[in-house]
Amino acid sequence: MQDLITQLQAIPGNDVLLGNSISEKYQHDWSADAPGMPGAVLRPATTEALSAILRLCHAAGQPVVVQGGLTGLTGGAIPKSGELAINLERLNGIEELDADAMTMTVKAGTPLQTIQEAADAAGFIFPLDLGARGTCNIGGNISTNAGGNQVLRFGMTRALVLGLEAVMADGTVLTSMNKMLKNNAGYDLKHLFIGTEGTLGVVSRAVLRLFPKAASRCTALLALEDFADVTKLLRLLSAKFSGSMSAFEVMWASYFDFITEHVDSVDSPFDAHYPVYVLTELEGSDQEKDAELFMNTLSSAMEDGLVVDALIASSEKDREKFWKIRDGVGEIGAFIKDTANFDISVPISSMAAFLAQVEMELVAAVPGARMLVFGHIADSNLHFMCYTGSHDDVKAMYDVVYKVVGDFGGSVSAEHGIGVQKIGYLQHSRTPAEIALMQNLKQALDPKGILNPGRVIPG
Numbered sequence: 001m002q003d004l005i006t007q008l009q010a011i012p013g014n015d016v017l018l019g020n021s022i023s024e025k026y027q028h029d030w031s032a033d034a035p036g037m038p039g040a041v042l043r044p045a046t047t048e049a050l051s052a053i054l055r056l057c058h059a060a061g062q063p064v065v066v067q068g069g070l071t072g073l074t075g076g077a078i079p080k081s082g083e084l085a086i087n088l089e090r091l092n093g094i095e096e097l098d099a100d101a102m103t104m105t106v107k108a109g110t111p112l113q114t115i116q117e118a119a120d121a122a123g124f125i126f127p128l129d130l131g132a133r134g135t136c137n138i139g140g141n142i143s144t145n146a147g148g149n150q151v152l153r154f155g156m157t158r159a160l161v162l163g164l165e166a167v168m169a170d171g172t173v174l175t176s177m178n179k180m181l182k183n184n185a186g187y188d189l190k191h192l193f194i195g196t197e198g199t200l201g202v203v204s205r206a207v208l209r210l211f212p213k214a215a216s217r218c219t220a221l222l223a224l225e226d227f228a229d230v231t232k233l234l235r236l237l238s239a240k241f242s243g244s245m246s247a248f249e250v251m252w253a254s255y256f257d258f259i260t261e262h263v264d265s266v267d268s269p270f271d272a273h274y275p276v277y278v279l280t281e282l283e284g285s286d287q288e289k290d291a292e293l294f295m296n297t298l299s300s301a302m303e304d305g306l307v308v309d310a311l312i313a314s315s316e317k318d319r320e321k322f323w324k325i326r327d328g329v330g331e332i333g334a335f336i337k338d339t340a341n342f343d344i345s346v347p348i349s350s351m352a353a354f355l356a357q358v359e360m361e362l363v364a365a366v367p368g369a370r371m372l373v374f375g376h377i378a379d380s381n382l383h384f385m386c387y388t389g390s391h392d393d394v395k396a397m398y399d400v401v402y403k404v405v406g407d408f409g410g411s412v413s414a415e416h417g418i419g420v421q422k423i424g425y426l427q428h429s430r431t432p433a434e435i436a437l438m439q440n441l442k443q444a445l446d447p448k449g450i451l452n453p454g455r456v457i458p459g
């Protein structure tokens, strides 16, 4: 190992951290998984340095773990025993903003927020947005195909990447920095590296899509009697707002009441309690016309009994107040420990039946289990937390819920990825043939298995 480290130290543009200089931040992500100490942290500042690192590690059969901003929630970037960490933080910066093509070319270690701010300064938006925006890197977002708050309107990260550069396990640089929306010249190889969580290659640069800024925004917090009305409302708003609905966040009373009762800075703006709540937004180009459409649509939903109470934001302060309830999820850890946290998707048409089945099987298998439920819903994504107060029950809760997800044809990971945590549950959402093809791809692109071993796919 010492020989390899010496060679890695000699690579121009690389920086190597060893021993006590490896701070705690390189040892864990945001999951509850145990931290791990890498043999060294390799910090390339150029694609060439990254390529040279991988060439040497490949020749030596040295396993590596790839790290972006380390905000992942599934343990994928945590070093395992015997691994070296390749951290992309120094491969950082915006190379170009092309206003005509509406693209931005960036290096993989650029923080998401830096990209959002640069787009904003040039009169555009880069619509990927998530709570970890200040710390996560675009390379991590691409590798996890991150979702977030605006998937409904703009799609997941995959839909926002036009071109990509990746370094393969043996150090080969695959440059495909396409700027065009249409390009059917053979296989679109960038998808090998989007959402594959660093198991097939290391993302080094990307060409991202930008969009014009919305000129208007309308926000409302709505109360409904049951989930059947939620799906009817979703259909109504999708039809009326035709592609301009930018948020449709659903919070069940279990979640809404918990947050508004426990989190100091968050209060319910309603005088009464309701079974389910929807936070919705419309973004468009004409504030007056959009506000009229928004009001008229919600008024008719109330007249039809779909919505039983409604609050329309009349200022940015109101909007922030509504979103604080949804974003209050980040505070739950202060009140409940030992939760099983789910990021799953099931078809919207099965969601009510799915939740009823989960509740029934959970209570039978883990007496006293409680659930806090919320989700983006319009993109089929449900988040929820289950807890009893005892750490001993956590694994049983994961086992029960993921089995039911499989029974309903859902996905054990809507947006956070598989990482290490969900590797044992992949078979609930992928067929043996799908998993075998994943393993074949891994074998073809990384025959020595040095890239993020033991993540995403079993075996």
Ligand SMILES: Cc1cc2nc3c(=O)[nH]c(=O)nc-3n(C[C@H](O)[C@H](O)[C@H](O)COP(=O)(O)OP(=O)(O)OC[C@H]3O[C@@H](n4cnc5c(N)ncnc54)[C@H](O)[C@@H]3O)c2cc1C
Pocket (backbone or CB within 6 Å): 029, 030, 065, 066, 067, 068, 069, 070, 071, 072, 073, 076, 077, 088, 108, 129, 130, 131, 132, 135, 136, 137, 138, 139, 140, 141, 142, 143, 144, 145, 146, 147, 148, 149, 197, 198, 199, 201, 202, 203, 204, 330, 415, 416, 419, 452, 455
């Ligand atoms: C408060 C909070 C809110 C969040 N909200 C959301 C959300 O709404 N939606 C969502 O999808 N996720 C969310 N996440 C999860 C997380 O932020 C995303 O998964 C994010 O995309 C990870 O980026 P990162 O740079 O931190 O990657 P890391 O955590 O460093 O790595 C994640 C995975 O990607 C691999 N990887 C990292 N960089 C590269 C690269 N350049 N090339 C190849 N592989 C690489 C790693 O090996 C690891 O497997 C949230 C996390 C937090 C803490």
